[in-house]
Amino acid sequence: xxxxxxxxxxxxxxxxxxxxxxxxxxxxxxxxxxxxxxxxxxxxxxxxxxxxxxxxxxxxxxxxxxxxxxxxxxxxxxxxxxxxxxxxxxxxxxxxxxxxxxxxxxxxxxxxxxxxxxxxxxxxxxxxxxxxxxxxxxxxxxxxxxxxxxxxxxxxxxxxxxxxxxxxxxxxxxxxxxxxxxxxxxxxxxxxxxxxxxxxxxxxxxxxxxxxxxxxxxxxxxxxxxxxxxxxxxxxxxxxxxxxxxxxxxxxxxxxxxxxxxxxx
Amino acid sequence: xxxxxxxxxxxxxxxxxxxxxxxxxxxxxxxxxxxxxxxxxxxxxxxxxxxxxxxxxxxxxxxxxxxxxxxxxxxxxxxxxxxxxxxxxxxxxxxxxxxxxxxxxxxxxxxxxxxxxxxxxxxxxxxxxxxxxxxxxxxxxxxxxxxxxxxxxxxxxxxxxxxxxxxxxxxxxxxxxxxxxxxxxxxxxxxxxxxxxxxxxxxxxxxxxxxxxxxxxxxxxxxxxxxxxxxxxxxxxxxxxxxxxxxxxxxxxxxxxxxxxxxxxxxxxxxxxxxxxxxxxxxxxxxxxxxxxxxxxxxxxxx
Numbered sequence: 225x226x227x228x229x230x231x232x233x234x235x236x237x238x239x240x241x242x243x244x245x246x247x248x249x250x251x252x253x254x255x256x257x258x259x260x261x262x263x264x265x266x267x268x269x270x271x272x273x274x275x276x277x278x279x280x281x282x283x284x285x286x287x288x289x290x291x292x293x294x295x296x297x298x299x300x301x302x303x304x305x306x307x308x309x310x311x312x313x314x315x316x317x318x319x320x321x322x323x324x325x326x327x328x329x330x331x332x333x334x335x336x337x338x339x340x341x342x343x344x345x346x347x348x349x350x351x352x353x354x355x356x357x358x359x360x361x362x363x364x365x366x367x368x369x370x371x372x373x374x375x376x377x378x379x380x381x382x383x384x385x386x387x388x389x390x391x392x393x394x395x396x397x398x399x400x401x402x403x404x405x406x407x408x409x410x411x412x413x414x415x416x417x418x419x420x421x422x423x424x425x426x427x428x429x430x431x432x433x434x435x436x437x438x439x440x441x442x443x444x445x446x447x448x449x450x451x452x453x454x455x456x457x458x459x460x461x462x463x464x465x466x467x468x469x470x471x472x473x474x475x476x477x478x479x480x481x482x483x484x485x486x487x488x489x
Numbered sequence: 490x491x492x493x494x495x496x497x498x499x500x501x502x503x504x505x506x507x508x509x510x511x512x513x514x515x516x517x518x519x520x521x522x523x524x525x526x527x528x529x530x531x532x533x534x535x536x537x538x539x540x541x542x543x544x545x546x547x548x549x550x551x552x553x554x555x556x557x558x559x560x561x562x563x564x565x566x567x568x569x570x571x572x573x574x575x576x577x578x579x580x581x582x583x584x585x586x587x588x589x590x591x592x593x594x595x596x597x598x599x600x601x602x603x604x605x606x607x608x609x610x611x612x613x614x615x616x617x618x619x620x621x622x623x624x625x626x627x628x629x630x631x632x633x634x635x636x637x638x639x640x641x642x643x644x645x646x647x648x649x650x651x652x653x654x655x656x657x658x659x660x661x662x663x664x665x666x667x668x669x670x671x672x673x674x675x676x677x678x679x680x681x682x683x684x685x686x687x688x689x690x691x692x693x694x695x696x697x698x699x700x701x702x703x704x705x706x707x708x709x710x711x712x713x714x715x716x717x718x719x720x721x722x723x724x725x726x727x728x729x730x731x732x733x734x735x736x737x738x739x740x741x742x743x744x745x746x747x748x749x750x751x752x753x754x755x756x757x758x759x760x761x762x763x764x765x766x767x768x769x770x771x772x773x774x775x776x777x778x779x780x781x782x783x784x785x786x787x788x789x790x791x792x
Binding site for chain 2: 254255256257258259260261262263264265266267268269271272273275276279280283284286287290291293294297298366369373375439459
Protein backbone atom coordinates (compact mmCIF):
# COMPACT_ATOMS: atom_id res chain seq x y z
CA UNK A 225 0.00 0.00 0.00
CA UNK A 226 2.62 2.44 1.07
CA UNK A 227 4.67 1.62 -1.96
CA UNK A 228 1.74 2.15 -4.32
CA UNK A 229 0.96 5.57 -2.84
CA UNK A 230 4.52 6.66 -3.35
CA UNK A 231 4.36 5.41 -6.89
CA UNK A 232 1.20 7.49 -7.56
CA UNK A 233 2.87 10.60 -6.16
CA UNK A 234 5.85 10.09 -8.37
CA UNK A 235 3.60 9.58 -11.35
CA UNK A 236 1.66 12.76 -10.55
CA UNK A 237 4.87 14.71 -10.23
CA UNK A 238 6.09 13.22 -13.45
CA UNK A 239 2.98 14.36 -15.35
CA UNK A 240 3.37 17.89 -14.01
CA UNK A 241 7.04 17.86 -14.87
CA UNK A 242 6.36 16.58 -18.38
CA UNK A 243 3.70 19.25 -18.96
CA UNK A 244 6.06 22.00 -17.79
CA UNK A 245 8.84 20.58 -19.86
CA UNK A 246 6.69 20.48 -23.00
CA UNK A 247 5.49 24.05 -22.41
CA UNK A 248 9.00 25.28 -21.91
CA UNK A 249 10.20 23.40 -24.98
CA UNK A 250 7.56 25.07 -27.11
CA UNK A 251 8.29 28.55 -25.79
CA UNK A 252 11.21 30.49 -27.27
CA UNK A 253 14.54 29.84 -25.64
CA UNK A 254 15.70 32.72 -23.51
CA UNK A 255 19.43 33.17 -23.21
CA UNK A 256 20.58 33.75 -19.73
CA UNK A 257 23.94 35.26 -18.92
CA UNK A 258 25.42 32.91 -16.40
CA UNK A 259 29.12 33.62 -16.03
CA UNK A 260 31.58 36.30 -17.12
CA UNK A 261 35.30 35.69 -17.02
CA UNK A 262 37.85 38.42 -17.56
CA UNK A 263 41.59 38.24 -17.96
CA UNK A 264 44.49 40.18 -19.42
CA UNK A 265 47.02 38.45 -21.63
CA UNK A 266 50.52 39.85 -21.96
CA UNK A 267 51.83 40.05 -25.51
CA UNK A 268 55.31 38.54 -25.29
CA UNK A 269 57.45 36.18 -27.31
CA UNK A 270 55.80 33.33 -25.38
CA UNK A 271 52.68 33.99 -27.44
CA UNK A 272 54.38 32.35 -30.40
CA UNK A 273 53.64 28.61 -30.43
CA UNK A 274 54.68 25.93 -32.94
CA UNK A 275 51.19 26.26 -34.47
CA UNK A 276 51.50 30.01 -34.98
CA UNK A 277 55.14 30.20 -36.05
CA UNK A 278 54.26 30.34 -39.73
CA UNK A 279 51.69 33.09 -39.13
CA UNK A 280 54.24 35.18 -37.24
CA UNK A 281 56.84 34.71 -39.97
CA UNK A 282 54.29 35.77 -42.59
CA UNK A 283 53.40 38.97 -40.73
CA UNK A 284 57.07 39.81 -40.13
CA UNK A 285 57.72 39.36 -43.83
CA UNK A 286 54.82 41.68 -44.61
CA UNK A 287 56.16 44.39 -42.27
CA UNK A 288 59.80 44.13 -43.40
CA UNK A 289 59.71 46.38 -46.51
CA UNK A 290 57.85 49.08 -44.55
CA UNK A 291 60.39 48.84 -41.72
CA UNK A 292 63.41 48.84 -44.05
CA UNK A 293 62.36 52.00 -45.81
CA UNK A 294 61.98 53.82 -42.48
CA UNK A 295 65.27 52.52 -41.13
CA UNK A 296 67.22 53.44 -44.27
CA UNK A 297 65.74 56.87 -44.14
CA UNK A 298 66.02 57.51 -40.42
CA UNK A 299 69.49 56.09 -40.00
CA UNK A 300 71.29 57.87 -42.84
CA UNK A 301 73.78 60.37 -41.46
CA UNK A 302 72.77 64.00 -41.99
CA UNK A 303 75.32 65.85 -39.85
CA UNK A 304 77.82 65.46 -37.02
CA UNK A 305 77.36 66.71 -33.49
CA UNK A 306 80.70 67.50 -31.78
CA UNK A 307 79.39 67.40 -28.20
CA UNK A 308 76.37 65.85 -26.53
CA UNK A 309 73.53 68.37 -26.28
CA UNK A 310 70.93 67.99 -23.56
CA UNK A 311 68.32 69.77 -21.45
CA UNK A 312 70.59 70.32 -18.46
CA UNK A 313 69.85 73.83 -17.21
CA UNK A 314 72.68 76.28 -16.67
CA UNK A 315 71.54 79.86 -16.06
CA UNK A 316 68.01 78.82 -17.10
CA UNK A 317 69.08 77.69 -20.53
CA UNK A 318 70.32 74.42 -21.98
CA UNK A 319 72.45 73.51 -24.96
CA UNK A 320 69.74 71.54 -26.71
CA UNK A 321 67.11 74.16 -25.81
CA UNK A 322 69.25 76.92 -27.28
CA UNK A 323 69.76 74.91 -30.46
CA UNK A 324 66.02 74.24 -30.81
CA UNK A 325 65.02 77.86 -30.23
CA UNK A 326 67.74 79.28 -32.51
CA UNK A 327 66.93 76.88 -35.35
CA UNK A 328 63.16 77.35 -35.06
CA UNK A 329 63.60 81.14 -35.10
CA UNK A 330 65.93 81.06 -38.10
CA UNK A 331 63.99 78.54 -40.23
CA UNK A 332 60.58 79.80 -39.16
CA UNK A 333 61.52 83.37 -39.96
CA UNK A 334 62.42 82.39 -43.53
CA UNK A 335 58.94 80.89 -44.04
CA UNK A 336 57.29 83.81 -42.24
CA UNK A 337 59.07 86.28 -44.51
CA UNK A 338 57.92 84.46 -47.64
CA UNK A 339 54.33 84.21 -46.44
CA UNK A 340 53.77 87.49 -44.62
CA UNK A 341 56.87 89.55 -45.37
CA UNK A 342 57.56 89.69 -41.65
CA UNK A 343 60.29 88.34 -39.38
CA UNK A 344 60.15 86.38 -36.15
CA UNK A 345 61.67 88.42 -33.28
CA UNK A 346 61.56 85.88 -30.48
CA UNK A 347 61.18 82.12 -30.21
CA UNK A 348 59.87 80.53 -27.01
CA UNK A 349 59.30 76.79 -26.72
CA UNK A 350 58.72 74.51 -23.74
CA UNK A 351 61.39 72.53 -21.98
CA UNK A 352 58.97 69.58 -21.65
CA UNK A 353 58.66 69.35 -25.41
CA UNK A 354 62.25 68.13 -25.73
CA UNK A 355 62.07 64.37 -25.27
CA UNK A 356 65.63 63.13 -25.84
CA UNK A 357 69.24 64.24 -25.97
CA UNK A 358 71.34 64.76 -29.09
CA UNK A 359 74.35 62.51 -28.52
CA UNK A 360 77.85 63.35 -29.71
CA UNK A 361 78.56 61.75 -33.09
CA UNK A 362 76.53 61.13 -36.21
CA UNK A 363 73.17 62.86 -36.39
CA UNK A 364 70.26 61.18 -38.17
CA UNK A 365 66.60 61.95 -38.76
CA UNK A 366 65.88 59.40 -36.04
CA UNK A 367 67.38 61.88 -33.56
CA UNK A 368 64.82 64.39 -34.78
CA UNK A 369 62.00 61.92 -34.10
CA UNK A 370 63.36 61.11 -30.67
CA UNK A 371 63.85 64.73 -29.63
CA UNK A 372 60.47 65.82 -31.04
CA UNK A 373 58.08 62.83 -31.20
CA UNK A 374 55.03 65.11 -31.16
CA UNK A 375 53.42 66.57 -34.23
CA UNK A 376 53.57 70.14 -32.95
CA UNK A 377 53.88 72.82 -35.58
CA UNK A 378 55.13 76.37 -35.64
CA UNK A 379 52.78 79.23 -34.81
CA UNK A 380 53.70 82.92 -34.81
CA UNK A 381 51.84 85.22 -32.44
CA UNK A 382 51.92 89.02 -32.56
CA UNK A 383 52.39 90.30 -28.99
CA UNK A 384 52.79 93.85 -27.66
CA UNK A 385 55.87 94.71 -25.64
CA UNK A 386 53.74 94.62 -22.49
CA UNK A 387 53.05 90.93 -23.11
CA UNK A 388 56.74 90.34 -23.74
CA UNK A 389 57.26 91.72 -20.23
CA UNK A 390 54.67 89.17 -19.00
CA UNK A 391 56.54 86.48 -20.91
CA UNK A 392 59.77 87.43 -19.11
CA UNK A 393 58.02 87.48 -15.73
CA UNK A 394 56.59 84.03 -16.47
CA UNK A 395 60.02 82.79 -17.46
CA UNK A 396 61.61 84.05 -14.25
CA UNK A 397 58.85 82.76 -11.96
CA UNK A 398 58.69 79.31 -13.62
CA UNK A 399 62.43 78.78 -13.17
CA UNK A 400 62.34 76.28 -16.03
CA UNK A 401 64.86 76.33 -18.88
CA UNK A 402 62.31 76.90 -21.62
CA UNK A 403 64.12 77.23 -24.96
CA UNK A 404 64.40 80.93 -25.78
CA UNK A 405 65.94 82.84 -28.67
CA UNK A 406 65.96 86.45 -29.90
CA UNK A 407 65.40 87.82 -26.40
CA UNK A 408 68.16 88.50 -23.87
CA UNK A 409 67.93 89.84 -20.34
CA UNK A 410 69.53 89.83 -16.93
CA UNK A 411 67.74 88.38 -13.92
CA UNK A 412 68.57 90.58 -10.96
CA UNK A 413 68.84 89.40 -7.38
CA UNK A 414 65.31 90.67 -6.63
CA UNK A 415 63.98 88.44 -9.47
CA UNK A 416 63.24 91.37 -11.75
CA UNK A 417 64.50 91.58 -15.33
CA UNK A 418 66.97 94.16 -16.51
CA UNK A 419 68.72 95.03 -19.75
CA UNK A 420 65.94 93.47 -21.87
CA UNK A 421 66.92 93.32 -25.52
CA UNK A 422 64.95 91.98 -28.47
CA UNK A 423 67.07 91.29 -31.54
CA UNK A 424 69.63 93.47 -29.79
CA UNK A 425 67.26 96.42 -29.29
CA UNK A 426 65.61 97.59 -26.06
CA UNK A 427 62.04 96.45 -25.34
CA UNK A 428 59.35 98.98 -26.29
CA UNK A 429 56.10 98.30 -24.41
CA UNK A 430 53.62 99.29 -27.13
CA UNK A 431 55.59 97.85 -30.05
CA UNK A 432 54.30 94.72 -31.82
CA UNK A 433 56.68 91.74 -31.71
CA UNK A 434 56.37 88.44 -33.55
CA UNK A 435 56.91 85.45 -31.28
CA UNK A 436 57.38 81.98 -32.72
CA UNK A 437 56.18 79.05 -30.61
CA UNK A 438 54.43 75.71 -31.01
CA UNK A 439 50.70 75.23 -31.36
CA UNK A 440 50.50 73.57 -27.94
CA UNK A 441 51.82 76.66 -26.15
CA UNK A 442 49.93 79.02 -28.44
CA UNK A 443 46.72 77.47 -27.15
CA UNK A 444 47.64 78.11 -23.53
CA UNK A 445 49.70 74.99 -22.80
CA UNK A 446 52.05 75.12 -19.78
CA UNK A 447 50.01 78.13 -18.58
CA UNK A 448 51.67 80.49 -21.04
CA UNK A 449 48.56 82.64 -20.88
CA UNK A 450 50.27 85.70 -22.38
CA UNK A 451 50.00 83.95 -25.76
CA UNK A 452 46.23 84.20 -25.48
CA UNK A 453 46.57 88.00 -25.60
CA UNK A 454 48.07 87.87 -29.07
CA UNK A 455 46.72 90.37 -31.59
CA UNK A 456 47.20 88.00 -34.50
CA UNK A 457 48.13 84.34 -34.94
CA UNK A 458 49.89 82.92 -37.98
CA UNK A 459 49.83 79.16 -38.43
CA UNK A 460 52.90 78.27 -40.49
CA UNK A 461 52.07 74.54 -40.89
CA UNK A 462 55.73 73.70 -40.34
CA UNK A 463 56.31 70.87 -37.87
CA UNK A 464 59.04 71.55 -35.32
CA UNK A 465 60.51 68.12 -35.97
CA UNK A 466 60.77 68.90 -39.67
CA UNK A 467 62.48 72.20 -38.88
CA UNK A 468 65.06 70.33 -36.84
CA UNK A 469 65.58 67.66 -39.53
CA UNK A 470 65.81 70.33 -42.25
CA UNK A 471 68.52 72.01 -40.18
CA UNK A 472 70.41 68.69 -39.79
CA UNK A 473 70.25 68.24 -43.56
CA UNK A 474 71.51 71.76 -44.24
CA UNK A 475 74.57 71.75 -41.99
CA UNK A 476 77.62 69.49 -41.71
CA UNK A 477 78.23 70.18 -38.05
CA UNK A 478 75.63 70.93 -35.42
CA UNK A 479 76.59 74.02 -33.44
CA UNK A 480 74.98 74.86 -30.15
CA UNK A 481 76.32 77.21 -27.63
CA UNK A 482 75.81 77.96 -24.02
CA UNK A 483 75.86 81.75 -24.24
CA UNK A 484 74.82 84.69 -22.11
CA UNK A 485 71.34 85.23 -23.53
CA UNK A 486 70.18 85.03 -19.95
CA UNK A 487 72.41 86.34 -17.19
CA UNK A 488 71.51 85.42 -13.63
CA UNK A 489 73.00 87.83 -11.12
CA UNK B 490 24.80 -2.49 -17.27
CA UNK B 491 24.03 -0.64 -14.11
CA UNK B 492 21.79 1.70 -16.01
CA UNK B 493 19.79 -1.14 -17.50
CA UNK B 494 19.28 -2.72 -14.09
CA UNK B 495 17.95 0.53 -12.82
CA UNK B 496 15.58 1.05 -15.73
CA UNK B 497 14.03 -2.33 -15.08
CA UNK B 498 12.97 -1.29 -11.57
CA UNK B 499 10.04 1.06 -12.34
CA UNK B 500 8.55 2.69 -15.39
CA UNK B 501 8.38 6.09 -13.75
CA UNK B 502 12.03 6.00 -12.85
CA UNK B 503 12.79 5.17 -16.43
CA UNK B 504 10.80 8.09 -17.66
CA UNK B 505 12.37 10.49 -15.18
CA UNK B 506 15.83 9.21 -15.88
CA UNK B 507 15.24 9.54 -19.60
CA UNK B 508 14.00 13.04 -19.12
CA UNK B 509 16.92 13.87 -16.89
CA UNK B 510 19.36 12.68 -19.47
CA UNK B 511 17.73 14.61 -22.27
CA UNK B 512 17.67 17.73 -20.10
CA UNK B 513 21.30 17.51 -19.20
CA UNK B 514 22.39 16.91 -22.77
CA UNK B 515 20.12 19.76 -23.84
CA UNK B 516 21.89 22.06 -21.36
CA UNK B 517 25.36 20.97 -22.34
CA UNK B 518 24.66 21.81 -25.95
CA UNK B 519 23.20 25.15 -25.08
CA UNK B 520 25.98 26.75 -23.06
CA UNK B 521 27.04 29.43 -25.46
CA UNK B 522 30.40 31.06 -25.06
CA UNK B 523 31.13 34.47 -26.55
CA UNK B 524 34.73 35.65 -26.38
CA UNK B 525 35.57 39.34 -26.60
CA UNK B 526 39.19 40.22 -27.31
CA UNK B 527 40.26 43.83 -27.17
CA UNK B 528 43.09 46.34 -27.48
CA UNK B 529 43.28 50.12 -27.09
CA UNK B 530 45.78 52.94 -27.75
CA UNK B 531 48.14 50.78 -29.77
CA UNK B 532 49.58 54.05 -31.20
CA UNK B 533 51.31 52.58 -34.25
CA UNK B 534 53.38 50.16 -32.15
CA UNK B 535 53.96 47.52 -34.76
CA UNK B 536 57.34 46.23 -33.58
CA UNK B 537 57.90 44.93 -30.03
CA UNK B 538 59.70 47.26 -27.65
CA UNK B 539 63.47 46.70 -27.84
CA UNK B 540 65.15 44.61 -25.16
CA UNK B 541 66.83 47.70 -23.66
CA UNK B 542 63.59 49.67 -23.31
CA UNK B 543 63.48 51.02 -19.75
CA UNK B 544 59.75 50.47 -19.31
CA UNK B 545 58.44 47.68 -21.53
CA UNK B 546 61.40 45.61 -22.74
CA UNK B 547 60.43 42.91 -25.28
CA UNK B 548 56.73 43.65 -24.85
CA UNK B 549 54.08 43.96 -27.52
CA UNK B 550 54.47 43.55 -31.26
CA UNK B 551 51.80 42.91 -33.86
CA UNK B 552 53.07 39.50 -35.01
CA UNK B 553 52.99 38.13 -31.45
CA UNK B 554 49.57 39.61 -30.87
CA UNK B 555 48.39 37.89 -34.05
CA UNK B 556 49.77 34.59 -32.71
CA UNK B 557 47.96 35.04 -29.39
CA UNK B 558 44.69 35.83 -31.16
CA UNK B 559 45.10 32.86 -33.50
CA UNK B 560 45.65 30.51 -30.55
CA UNK B 561 42.47 31.79 -28.87
CA UNK B 562 40.44 31.52 -32.07
CA UNK B 563 41.56 27.91 -32.35
CA UNK B 564 39.85 27.06 -29.04
CA UNK B 565 37.00 29.55 -28.92
CA UNK B 566 34.64 29.63 -31.86
CA UNK B 567 32.72 32.81 -31.23
CA UNK B 568 35.25 35.58 -31.01
CA UNK B 569 34.85 39.33 -31.47
CA UNK B 570 38.06 41.34 -31.79
CA UNK B 571 37.68 45.02 -30.92
CA UNK B 572 39.88 48.11 -30.65
CA UNK B 573 39.00 51.16 -28.57
CA UNK B 574 40.78 53.77 -30.69
CA UNK B 575 44.06 55.69 -31.02
CA UNK B 576 45.38 53.26 -33.57
CA UNK B 577 47.46 56.12 -34.99
CA UNK B 578 50.51 58.10 -33.84
CA UNK B 579 53.48 57.08 -31.78
CA UNK B 580 56.10 55.57 -34.07
CA UNK B 581 57.57 56.55 -37.46
CA UNK B 582 55.30 53.93 -39.05
CA UNK B 583 52.55 56.49 -38.71
CA UNK B 584 54.67 59.45 -39.82
CA UNK B 585 55.76 57.57 -42.92
CA UNK B 586 52.67 55.66 -43.97
CA UNK B 587 49.84 57.58 -42.32
CA UNK B 588 48.24 54.52 -40.69
CA UNK B 589 48.17 52.30 -43.78
CA UNK B 590 50.20 49.51 -42.19
CA UNK B 591 48.26 49.69 -38.91
CA UNK B 592 44.95 49.17 -40.75
CA UNK B 593 46.34 46.45 -43.00
CA UNK B 594 47.72 44.46 -40.08
CA UNK B 595 44.50 44.83 -38.09
CA UNK B 596 42.63 43.54 -41.14
CA UNK B 597 44.99 40.54 -41.29
CA UNK B 598 44.27 39.83 -37.62
CA UNK B 599 40.54 39.97 -38.50
CA UNK B 600 39.56 42.82 -36.23
CA UNK B 601 35.78 43.22 -36.25
CA UNK B 602 35.44 46.80 -35.07
CA UNK B 603 37.23 49.89 -33.88
CA UNK B 604 36.06 53.17 -32.47
CA UNK B 605 37.69 56.51 -33.29
CA UNK B 606 40.26 57.95 -30.87
CA UNK B 607 41.44 61.56 -30.73
CA UNK B 608 44.80 60.68 -32.30
CA UNK B 609 43.05 59.06 -35.23
CA UNK B 610 42.42 62.68 -36.32
CA UNK B 611 46.16 63.47 -36.30
CA UNK B 612 46.40 63.63 -40.08
CA UNK B 613 43.07 65.42 -40.26
CA UNK B 614 39.81 64.11 -41.65
CA UNK B 615 41.35 63.63 -45.13
CA UNK B 616 44.21 61.65 -43.53
CA UNK B 617 41.79 59.25 -41.86
CA UNK B 618 39.61 59.03 -44.95
CA UNK B 619 42.62 58.15 -47.12
CA UNK B 620 43.36 55.07 -45.00
CA UNK B 621 39.81 53.70 -44.96
CA UNK B 622 40.33 51.42 -48.00
CA UNK B 623 43.02 49.57 -46.02
CA UNK B 624 40.61 48.64 -43.20
CA UNK B 625 38.56 45.49 -43.72
CA UNK B 626 36.90 46.06 -40.34
CA UNK B 627 34.23 48.61 -39.43
CA UNK B 628 34.42 51.86 -37.47
CA UNK B 629 31.76 52.80 -34.97
CA UNK B 630 31.08 55.98 -33.04
CA UNK B 631 27.63 56.88 -31.79
CA UNK B 632 28.48 60.35 -30.46
CA UNK B 633 30.66 61.69 -33.28
CA UNK B 634 28.57 63.04 -36.11
CA UNK B 635 30.64 63.03 -39.30
CA UNK B 636 27.75 64.17 -41.51
CA UNK B 637 29.45 67.36 -42.69
CA UNK B 638 32.84 65.79 -43.29
CA UNK B 639 34.51 63.52 -45.80
CA UNK B 640 33.95 60.64 -43.35
CA UNK B 641 30.18 60.84 -43.77
CA UNK B 642 28.71 57.34 -43.98
CA UNK B 643 31.95 55.57 -43.11
CA UNK B 644 31.37 55.47 -39.35
CA UNK B 645 28.23 53.79 -38.03
CA UNK B 646 26.89 54.36 -34.52
CA UNK B 647 26.74 50.63 -33.73
CA UNK B 648 27.02 47.18 -35.19
CA UNK B 649 25.11 44.01 -34.36
CA UNK B 650 26.71 40.58 -34.58
CA UNK B 651 25.01 37.20 -34.24
CA UNK B 652 27.43 34.59 -32.97
CA UNK B 653 26.09 31.07 -32.38
CA UNK B 654 22.59 32.49 -32.01
CA UNK B 655 23.65 35.16 -29.51
CA UNK B 656 22.87 38.70 -30.63
CA UNK B 657 25.60 41.13 -29.63
CA UNK B 658 25.26 44.89 -30.04
CA UNK B 659 28.40 47.05 -29.93
CA UNK B 660 28.27 50.86 -30.00
CA UNK B 661 31.16 53.32 -30.05
CA UNK B 662 31.90 56.49 -28.07
CA UNK B 663 34.56 59.16 -28.59
CA UNK B 664 36.17 61.72 -26.29
CA UNK B 665 35.36 65.44 -26.40
CA UNK B 666 37.40 66.94 -29.23
CA UNK B 667 37.31 70.64 -28.35
CA UNK B 668 40.53 71.56 -26.53
CA UNK B 669 42.08 68.16 -27.22
CA UNK B 670 42.27 68.03 -30.99
CA UNK B 671 42.95 70.99 -33.25
CA UNK B 672 39.71 72.10 -34.90
CA UNK B 673 41.43 72.14 -38.29
CA UNK B 674 41.98 68.39 -37.84
CA UNK B 675 38.46 67.32 -36.85
CA UNK B 676 36.76 70.01 -38.96
CA UNK B 677 32.97 69.78 -38.75
CA UNK B 678 32.86 66.57 -36.70
CA UNK B 679 30.22 67.10 -34.01
CA UNK B 680 30.70 65.68 -30.52
CA UNK B 681 27.48 64.69 -28.76
CA UNK B 682 26.93 63.94 -25.09
CA UNK B 683 28.05 60.34 -24.40
CA UNK B 684 25.46 59.66 -21.68
CA UNK B 685 22.47 60.77 -23.75
CA UNK B 686 23.78 58.92 -26.78
CA UNK B 687 24.33 55.77 -24.70
CA UNK B 688 20.74 55.86 -23.47
CA UNK B 689 19.60 55.99 -27.11
CA UNK B 690 21.94 53.15 -28.05
CA UNK B 691 20.76 50.94 -25.21
CA UNK B 692 17.13 51.54 -26.18
CA UNK B 693 17.89 50.44 -29.73
CA UNK B 694 20.23 47.54 -28.96
CA UNK B 695 18.61 46.08 -25.85
CA UNK B 696 14.95 46.89 -26.26
CA UNK B 697 14.32 47.14 -30.00
CA UNK B 698 16.95 44.77 -31.33
CA UNK B 699 16.83 42.45 -28.27
CA UNK B 700 20.58 41.99 -28.06
CA UNK B 701 21.60 39.51 -25.39
CA UNK B 702 24.84 41.41 -24.92
CA UNK B 703 25.45 45.16 -25.17
CA UNK B 704 29.04 46.37 -25.37
CA UNK B 705 30.25 49.95 -25.35
CA UNK B 706 33.54 50.53 -27.18
CA UNK B 707 34.74 53.78 -25.65
CA UNK B 708 37.58 56.23 -26.04
CA UNK B 709 36.32 58.45 -23.21
CA UNK B 710 39.03 57.44 -20.74
CA UNK B 711 38.81 55.26 -17.63
CA UNK B 712 38.72 57.92 -14.91
CA UNK B 713 39.77 61.57 -14.31
CA UNK B 714 40.74 61.97 -10.67
CA UNK B 715 41.51 65.69 -11.07
CA UNK B 716 38.36 66.47 -13.01
CA UNK B 717 35.39 64.77 -11.41
CA UNK B 718 32.93 66.45 -13.79
CA UNK B 719 34.50 64.98 -16.88
CA UNK B 720 32.70 61.99 -18.31
CA UNK B 721 34.68 58.76 -18.17
CA UNK B 722 33.99 55.03 -18.44
CA UNK B 723 33.43 54.56 -14.70
CA UNK B 724 30.93 57.44 -14.64
CA UNK B 725 29.22 56.26 -17.80
CA UNK B 726 28.75 52.83 -16.22
CA UNK B 727 26.98 54.29 -13.17
CA UNK B 728 24.81 56.69 -15.21
CA UNK B 729 23.40 54.12 -17.64
CA UNK B 730 21.74 50.72 -17.67
CA UNK B 731 21.66 47.60 -19.85
CA UNK B 732 25.32 47.87 -20.84
CA UNK B 733 27.16 44.63 -20.03
CA UNK B 734 30.71 45.67 -20.83
CA UNK B 735 32.57 48.93 -21.42
CA UNK B 736 35.87 48.53 -23.23
CA UNK B 737 37.85 51.71 -22.82
CA UNK B 738 40.90 53.60 -23.99
CA UNK B 739 42.50 57.05 -24.08
CA UNK B 740 43.90 57.19 -20.52
CA UNK B 741 46.39 54.35 -21.13
CA UNK B 742 45.15 52.75 -17.93
CA UNK B 743 46.73 49.48 -16.84
CA UNK B 744 44.30 47.55 -14.64
CA UNK B 745 45.09 44.44 -12.62
CA UNK B 746 41.68 43.12 -13.60
CA UNK B 747 38.43 44.44 -15.11
CA UNK B 748 36.52 46.77 -12.78
CA UNK B 749 33.00 45.80 -11.73
CA UNK B 750 30.68 48.79 -11.35
CA UNK B 751 26.99 49.01 -10.33
CA UNK B 752 24.89 50.71 -12.97
CA UNK B 753 21.88 53.02 -12.60
CA UNK B 754 19.61 50.14 -11.55
CA UNK B 755 22.16 48.28 -9.44
CA UNK B 756 23.24 45.72 -12.00
CA UNK B 757 26.88 44.93 -12.59
CA UNK B 758 28.83 46.34 -15.51
CA UNK B 759 32.36 45.39 -16.42
CA UNK B 760 34.76 48.20 -17.32
CA UNK B 761 38.08 47.22 -18.82
CA UNK B 762 41.13 48.76 -20.47
CA UNK B 763 44.49 47.14 -21.25
CA UNK B 764 47.05 49.96 -21.01
CA UNK B 765 48.53 50.88 -24.37
CA UNK B 766 50.97 50.14 -27.22
CA UNK B 767 49.73 46.58 -27.79
CA UNK B 768 51.47 45.34 -24.64
CA UNK B 769 48.36 43.45 -23.55
CA UNK B 770 45.33 41.80 -25.05
CA UNK B 771 42.10 41.89 -23.04
CA UNK B 772 39.87 38.83 -22.95
CA UNK B 773 36.33 38.70 -21.60
CA UNK B 774 34.28 35.49 -21.94
CA UNK B 775 30.51 35.51 -21.59
CA UNK B 776 28.76 32.20 -20.90
CA UNK B 777 25.04 31.98 -21.63
CA UNK B 778 22.71 29.10 -20.86
CA UNK B 779 19.06 28.25 -21.21
CA UNK B 780 18.77 26.03 -18.16
CA UNK B 781 15.25 26.65 -16.92
CA UNK B 782 16.00 25.16 -13.51
CA UNK B 783 18.07 28.22 -12.69
CA UNK B 784 15.60 31.01 -13.22
CA UNK B 785 17.36 33.40 -10.86
CA UNK B 786 19.07 36.13 -12.84
CA UNK B 787 22.23 35.99 -10.76
CA UNK B 788 25.41 35.84 -12.78
CA UNK B 789 28.87 35.18 -11.51
CA UNK B 790 31.74 37.39 -12.53
CA UNK B 791 35.18 35.84 -12.33
CA UNK B 792 37.92 38.38 -12.73
